[in-house]
Amino acid sequence: MAPFVSHGGELHLSNLGQLSLLQGMTEKGASLRTTVRGFSMTPFIRDEDVVTIAPMSGRPPRVGEVVAFSHPDCGRLAIHRVVACTERGWVVRGDNCPEADGVVGIEHVHGRVVAVERGGRTVRVGLGMSGRVIAALNRGTVLGRWNMLRLLPRRAAGFALRHAQGLAAFRTVGRRVAPGFGIAVASEADREVVHRQHNPFMPYQRSAPDPHVTNWVAKVGPRIVGFVQLTNRPEEGSGWGGHWLFSLSVQPRYRGLGIGDALTQVVVDRSIADGAPDLRLAVFEDNFRAVGLYEKMGFERTTVAALEPGFLEEKAASGRRRIVMQKRLGRNG
Numbered sequence: 001m002a003p004f005v006s007h008g009g010e011l012h013l014s015n016l017g018q019l020s021l022l023q024g025m026t027e028k029g030a031s032l033r034t035t036v037r038g039f040s041m042t043p044f045i046r047d048e049d050v051v052t053i054a055p056m057s058g059r060p061p062r063v064g065e066v067v068a069f070s071h072p073d074c075g076r077l078a079i080h081r082v083v084a085c086t087e088r089g090w091v092v093r094g095d096n097c098p099e100a101d102g103v104v105g106i107e108h109v110h111g112r113v114v115a116v117e118r119g120g121r122t123v124r125v126g127l128g129m130s131g132r133v134i135a136a137l138n139r140g141t142v143l144g145r146w147n148m149l150r151l152l153p154r155r156a157a158g159f160a161l162r163h164a165q166g167l168a169a170f171r172t173v174g175r176r177v178a179p180g181f182g183i184a185v186a187s188e189a190d191r192e193v194v195h196r197q198h199n200p201f202m203p204y205q206r207s208a209p210d211p212h213v214t215n216w217v218a219k220v221g222p223r224i225v226g227f228v229q230l231t232n233r234p235e236e237g238s239g240w241g242g243h244w245l246f247s248l249s250v251q252p253r254y255r256g257l258g259i260g261d262a263l264t265q266v267v268v269d270r271s272i273a274d275g276a277p278d279l280r281l282a283v284f285e286d287n288f289r290a291v292g293l294y295e296k297m298g299f300e301r302t303t304v305a306a307l308e309p310g311f312l313e314e315k316a317a318s319g320r321r322r323i324v325m326q327k328r329l330g331r332n333g
Contacts, residue, residue, distance in 0.1 A: 019077040019110070022068060026055040026111050036079060040094030041066070044126030044134065049118050051079065053111040060106060061090050064132030066113040072102045079113060083135040093138055095126075181225065181259055183266055186215035194227045198249070216266050218250070218259045226250040228263040230270055239306030243271040245281040248290070264297050272329050280304070285323045299325040 018034065025032045031054045039047055045066065053068045061067050061082045068079050069092060078101065084091040086103055093100040116123040126134060186194070188206065194217065195204045212233045218226030228248045235241035245267045250259045271279045281299065283290050304324050315321040 015076050019070065022053060022077065022110050026053075029055055029057075031055070031114070032111070040097050041079065041081070041126075042096040044095050044123075045079070045113070045116055046118065049116055049123070051113045051117075052115040053079075054114045055111055056109060061109055061112065063090075064129075064135040066127065066131065067092065067104075067109050068111045068113070069104050070108040070110070072104055072108060077110075081131065081135055081138065083138050095134060095138060181218050181220045181254075181257075181262070183216055183218050183226075183262055186217045186227070190217045190224060191215060193224050197224070197251075214270065216263060218263055220254065224251075225254040226259045226263050228267055230267045232271075232274060232276070239304045243274065243276040243279045245279060248281075260293055261297065264293070268297070268327065268329070276329055278326050278328050280324055280326045282307070282322045282324055284320050286320060291325070294325050297327065299327045302326040 022032050031052050033050060033052045035048055035050050036045060037047055045051065051066075063082050063085055066079060066081050067090075068077060070076070071078050078092075078094075080092040080094045080097070080101060082090045083093045083100065089103045089105040090109070091100050091102070092104050113127065116126065124130075192204045192206075194215075212231055214230045214232075216228050216230075217224050226249060229246040231240070231244045231246060233241050233244075245264065248260060248263055250263075268279060279299075280302070281294065283294065285291070302324050307324065311322050
């Protein structure tokens, strides 16, 4: 039977919705082709790879196979590798996970991964004979140590880049030689990309445009590298009325190049055009880089009495406190 296809668009489901669909498909002997999210099977199955899940067809899982199963603890759908067989069932574990998920009975196994696609190409490493080798390595600590060593150069490079981004010389040179970027009002497709960047495990839900919200993205070529949001709501008792800057973010490798400044200035300019007396934002007080950016852009710390109880509750729960910063607006900004 041909794999399931959603013609003319995409079918967005929650984790439990995907599980229900998979169960229904495999019961009918059909395969399911779907995009996976997450990093638990890296590097053999990566975030946003497309996998084809075929029914077990009455046979038990084999060591080395990647199976789709209901997690024994929480009941959620997961796709991990069988690393061992016991009298009670099969031990499954993600290739990039420090521990196994536990023993899974046959009643919780809903299918096996028979194909992996990445960028339109078939990925063969990780299935078949190589899957059995990976399972053997993953029964101990060899694969986990290899993953740590594999990521070590990237982590070192990331640490060096973060340090350099804080240097004035890097920012000066980087802004001269880095590729140019553009800023535009975010389209629906742009908002979906940003959502997937920041919430990789949550389906994107399309909704009607909010007249009180404007979103912008910064792009280097076709790549979205930054995002910011302006809300403009009537003054109300909640404390969030007026013009507020939210969700300013820049992809790590593009920080220090003036993108955050430009996105902030877009929000400032729009607020001035709206005739707003001021522009506010909330930021964690220990986010020193962001606080420094906002201070450079003319924001000062202030207090919104209606928000203080909520901020104190957040600090009690998480250990971090948000503060409000405000920029007085006028003809000259």
